[in-house]
C-alpha cells in the first residue's frame with residue numbers, strides 16, 4: 001500500500017495532469033508531489049549511481065526525491081511545482097519507468113560500493129574512456145529540453161525589505177515592517193504563508209500576513225547578492241532589490257543514517273504532517289520514530305484517520321526493495337521489527353543557512369546543537385550590513401511563540417537601521 | 424536491493440564510502456567532499472553536509488568550523504531563466 005486520500009470525496013478535484021501517461025487528479029493548492037503521493041505514485045525517479053528508487057522525502061525542497069521532468073524541462077522539484085491542468089510529468093533517470101527500472105542491476109553489481117576513483121583512474125586509458133561513457137549514460141540528470149526556449153526578461157522589484165520565508169518569524173518581521181510604513185516583499189516556497197504552524201494544530205492562532213506586504217507565493221529565493229535576490233516563481237525569474245534582506249528560512253529535517261534510509265515510503269515528520277494537512281495519510285501502517293511536536297501531530301492525524309500507528313524511539317533499519325515494507329525500530333530499549341508501509345522519522349531539524357551564508361553572514365558550527373548556524377546578534381543583524389536572520393534558522397528547535405517574538409524584535413532593529421540611513 | 428546507508432542521496436554516497444575516505448585521511452569537510460562527492464548534487468548538501476560534519480566530529484573529535492561554501496542556485500533553475508538577466512558588466 002501507499003499514501004492515499006483519507007476521504008476522496010471530501011474535496012473535489014480541480015483538475016488533472018499526466019504522470020508517465022497516467023491521469024492524476026489534484027485538489028486546489030496542491031503541489032505535483034502531493035498529488036502524486038495521494039494517487040499512490042510515490043516512486044518518481046532513480047538515484048544516479050545505483051539506480052535505487054527515489055520518492056519524495058521532505059516536501060520542503062531539501063532533498064532530490066521528487067525530481068521529475070515537467071513538460072520538457074528536466075530536474076524540477078515536484079514538491080515546489082504547483083499542480084496545474086494538463087501538465088505532462090515524467091519520471092527521469094529510469095528505463096522504462098521509475099517503478100520498473102532495468103538499470104537497477106547496478107545496485108546488485110556493486111554490493112560494496114561503486115568506487116569511481118578506482119574505476120575511472122586506475123583502469124588504464126581505454127577502459128577509463130569506456131567507463132566514463134558508461135558512467136555518463138547511467139548518471140541521472142535527465143535529458144535536455146528538445147526545443148529551444150526563449151530567454152524571458154526577468155521582472156524587477158525594489159523594496160525596503162525582502163523577507164525570505166513566510167513562517168512564524170518571517171511573517172512577524174514582514175508585518176511589523178509593513179505596519180511601520182516600509183515597503184516589504186515576502187517570498188515563500190509554499191503557496192500560502194504560515195510555514196510550520198500550518199502543519200500543527202497546537203500552533204498559536206495565526207495572524208495573517210498584513211495586506212500591505214507584497215506576498216510572493218510558490219516562489220523560491222535561489223540566489224542572493226548585494227545588488228539583488230533572484231526569486232523563481234510562477235511568473236518566472238524576478239530580481240528583487242532590497243535595502244534589508246531578512247532570512248527566515250527555517251530548518252530542514254534529515255532522516256538519519258540507517259540501512260535503507262533512502263527507500264520510498266520513508267518521510268520526514270514535516271512531510272508527513274504536510275500530507276495529513278492535505279487530507280492524505282502517508283500509509284496504511286505507519287511507524288513514527290522520534291519525538292517532538294511534528295511527530296505527535298503525525299501520530300494523532302494518522303490515528304484519527306484510522307491508520308495503525310506504532311511509536312518508536314529510533315530506527316535501526318528499514319526493509320523493502322522498492323518501498324518500505326517493514327522497519328526495525330527501538331522502543332523501550334528493545335529492537336523490534338514492525339511491518340509498515342510508511343516510516344516517519346522525526347529528528348532534530350537543522351538550519352537552512354545557505355542563503356544567509358551567500359548573503360555574507362558568518363555560518364559556524366554550533367557545538368551544542370551540532371549543526372551549522374548563521375551568526376547574528378540578538379537583534380538579528382549579521383556581520384554583513386543589511387543582512388538579518390530570524391526564527392528557527394538561528395534557533396533550531398525554538399517554540400513557535402519564541403520565533404514570533406524573535407521576528408518582532410528583529411523588525412525593530414531593521415526599522416531603526418532603515419530610518420537611520422544606515423542601509 | 425543491496426542494503427546501504429545513504430549519507431548523500433543526490434550523489435549516492437554511502438556511509439561505507441565516507442568511512443573509507445575518513446580512514447584514508449580525508450579528515451576535513453572539504454577533502455571529504457572532494458573525495459566522495461557528497462554535497463555536490465541537486466540539493467547542494469541541504470541534508471548531508473551536517474550529517475558529514477557530525478561523522479567527522481565523531482571520528483576526529485573536532486567538528487569542522489564552517490560548512491562547505493553554499494553556492495547558488497539553491498534549487499535547480501533552468502539556465503534559460505538566468506540567461507535573461509542583464510549582463511552586470513553592461514548594466515548602467
Ligand code: FES
Nearest residue numbers: 059061063066079
Ligand atoms: S525536495 Fe521535494 S520532496 Fe524533498
